[in-house]
Amino acid sequence: KVVAAAHTRGRQEDVMEPRNRSLQALVICLVVLSGASSGSAARAADSWSTPFPGVSRLHRVTSTQNINVLVVDLCAAGVEMRATASSEKGRTVSSFGALTGVHAAVNGDFFASGYTPESLAMHAGSLWGTADDQWRGQLAFGSGRAELVEHWAVSPPEAWMREIVSGYPTILHGGAIIDHSGNSDCTTRHPRTFVGLSPNKRTLYVAVADGRTTTRIGLTCAEEAQLMLELGAHWALNFDGGGSTTMWLSGTGVINFPSDGSQRVVANHLGIFARGVGAAANCTDTLPRGSLDGVDCTSIRGWTQDADTPTVSNRVHIYVGGPFGTPGAAGYSLLADQPRSDLCSVLGSCNHAFSVRPPRSRMDGVERAVHAYGINTGGGVNAELANSPRTLLCAPPEPPLSPEEGDRRRVPSSEAFAAWAFDARDIAPVGDAVVGQYPDGPELSASPLLVRADGDQTLYVVEHRVRRRLSGASAMTAWKLDDAAVETRAVAEVDALLAGVPWPEEPFLVQGTGPDIYLIDAAPPLRAELVSFDLPEQLSRGEAREVTLVLRNRGSLPWEPGRLALAPSGPRDAESALCDAATWPSCTRTATLATTVAPGQEATFLFVVRAPEVGDAATACFALVLDGSFWSGDPGQGGPADDGLCRTVELTSGGGIADGDDVAEGDDVAGGDDVAGGDDVAGGDDVAGGDDVAGGDDVAAGDDVAGGDDVASGD
Structure with missing residues (x-):
């Protein structure tokens, strides 16, 4: 032996x-x-x-x-x-x-x-x-x-x-x-x-x-x-x-x-x-390797590789707030498939890097440990990466848009939150004071609608007849959007949509102490804010009066000459009761712009209104219309609504000349009109029969006072 x-x-x-x-x-x-x-x-x-x-x-x-x-x-x-x-x-x-x-x-x-x-x-x-x-x-x-x-x-x-x-x-x-x-x-x-x-x-x-x-x-x-x-x-x-x-x-x-x-x-x-199906019970796996290279307020980054499948990108699990199993730790699972040239020669394969933004919910001034684990492609033991853990310490993040530039858009329901694949870990803890500074914008739609034109690879998010371009794959990833959900439509149908500002690169969610969750987003394209409108409350029948309407552009698109007009909106494309046919472009379009008005700037519309000849009152509403089709009162545009900028004018008979007004030379005072005390009727003006010139008014030489008119004592 x-x-x-x-x-x-x-x-x-x-x-x-x-x-x-x-x-x-x-x-x-x-x-x-x-x-x-x-x-x-x-x-x-x-x-x-x-x-x-x-x-x-x-x-x-x-x-x-x-x-x-x-x-x-x-x-x-x-x-x-x-x-x-x-x-x-x-x-x-x-x-x-x-x-x-x-x-x-x-x-x-x-x-x-x-x-x-x-x-x-x-x-x-x-x-x-x-x-x-x-x-x-x-x-x-x-x-x-x-x-x-x-x-x-x-x-x-x-x-x-x-x-x-x-x-x-x-x-x-x-x-x-x-x-x-x-x-x-x-x-x-x-x-x-x-x-x-x-x-x-x-x-x-x-x-x-x-x-x-x-x-x-x-x-x-x-x-x-x-x-x-x-x-x-x-x-x-x-x-x-x-x-x-x-x-x-x-x-x-x-x-x-x-x-x-x-x-x-x-x-x-x-x-x-x-058996041909089921688990491979004795499949031996080499532990994954890699490194947690860095952690800061912009990214958690590193690389991992499973040597058993060296050319296949494996996953990495990241926990913010403690190691795996820590209650309350924010966990992420992502594919380490980003190319990195420095890995190619060392690993024999390049696509093993990862990078992810830290969860905004953990950006609150509290120091937290970040752990990263390489995931075994064969389902075996996972390994914590070299240089893990590292420390994350970040102040609450600043929203991407100021209250002057953007709105808070309420997420309407938990179903909508899920449909948009939002993550509660990414709700920024900015506090009530910051949330309250933002104006309310239109509610976020219940689910994303992704569209591309036939023959074109450009992707759009569509809401309220507005298409907003997605910048590319990075935005698709950040919003967790699925390319399989994209709808291809006819070119003419896509072109008929209003081209809004680009869709945000990533969602920025905020929440105060209340239950509502908001998306910070650009303002609607056509929203306007009233600054002033001097339309009088009273006009005499047939009277023409120049008025001034000042609106501030609170939308996200510039107002351009030739595209945007002030128009009657009660109802749309109907003739206004106060139309002055001699000065308006048409009785369905009140005024246009002479120069471009950028977001945040004011536009002054000068136009003449003319009171109708009959009736006791006239009501007129005004709104903005872009390209003859898109109205500021459309859903999702933010206003003014079709009935949000309306005025009712009382119509009076005669049209009395108020105390202290002068009637200029060559002007006639029509029958039935009274010239109030203190008004002068200039030479060459005729005061028609039946008009009274009040005491203290002078009728200049050469003026005729028709029969039946009384000239008071001292006039």
Whole structure:
């Protein structure tokens, strides 16, 4: 019996020690595989098949060899390893397969009488077999993990291990063949069962080589190791061989030639489930790596990569306010897919950076810890990034628009809040004083409407017949808008919408102590604020009077000559009761602009009103109209409403000349009009019959006072 008496990573010394074993331990000697085992002639006879999802089969046949290898993708859906329970020992491989329902199985460890494995065995975390010593290695599986423990490492099973099959000796370690040249059982060809793991431990190799006949001569330990290297293994372990060597496939049966002529009853087994669906229970993942590079009031930034999927962008989880699991911590999950040139050569792939704005709800002058975790693409253990945690300390943020530039738009309901994909973590704690400074704008629509014109990639958010351009992908991301929700419409339909100011780059939400949540946004396009209007309350019938209306542009668009007009609005496009046909552009349009009026500036409209000839009163309403179609009273425009700038004028008969007014030369005072005391009637003016000139008024020389008029004493 060959026993390893001493071992280091680079060298092993073997001594002979007789022990009562059914099969001597094996020692590999490094040799070049002959054509009988894996030379060019052998490879010419290779055939590959896929018996189960995630499992490939290599069948290598030469004049002296019959080798079967299962290449198992441990990360394929539904792949899971299954070892023998204590209650299942002492069965043939096919009996074990039928009992457990596995898709493939091979024999396991060496064993003594009573079918007790000579080292550790485990199923579902329940340990049995024999205590570990330095003569046996273990192939172990657990949740998200597969390991091949070298035989010289003596240790109890680790807590993560759930399935274990042992063997001897380790034939390949870290990609290097272990020298067992002092053991004749290793240097002699025998039937062999052996297993290996790839460098990333995500691929399992399970092999059997038939022996003890002239056409199936078996392998040495070195030839086993050489085959494992050829297949891609980095670690490999020899199992019990000889007459025990058996490989069985569900639906096919035993696929090799056991040297006893039939299957041997063995102590334990290694089974493979390959269901094709479900979790890959033993998929080994390398912990993600990365760095939390910086945290400030503009961004939380860094990078992460999962080395198991090095070219795939993995996710990062960020917690502001404590590590994962801290109550009240603001958590984010985002894909680390931003390109960063400094990562390309270091990681072999560029798209692994992340950057996110800190939550505004945590910008309140309180210091908070920021933790970042790289997320395992295989669903295994996640890792906190280097330089995590860092500290965030920010004062309440300033709104992007001042109260003179913007409005507060109420989010109408929780349903609307959800439809816009708003996040409560991003509500800025600015306080009641700041919220109260902003004028109320139109309520936010119940859900976003995204539109593009046919043949044009420009995206618009549409509200109230107004289209507002989205700046690009960054705005789509910041607003969490889905390109799949974009509606394509005819060019003419899109062009018929009013082009407003661009949509904000990102939402800025505020809330005071009350329940209402507001979006700070630009003012509506056409909103106007009344400054002054000197239309008199009384006019005589038929009288013409010049009036002045001053409006301040409180909207977001400039008022441009040729586009914007003051117009009657009660009703729209109907002739005004106070129209002066001689001076108005038309009785449905009152006045136009001479110069552009920018937001915040005032526009002065000078126009003449003329009272109707009949009636006791006249009512006129005025509003702004843009491009003949868009009115300041339209929904979402902010006013004035169609009836928001209305005046009722009392109509009087005659049209008396008030006390202290002079009647100029050449003017006639019509019959029935009174010239009040203190008024002078200039020379050349006629006072018609029936008019009274009050006392104290002078009638100049050359003026005629018609018959029937009284000139009071002293006039």
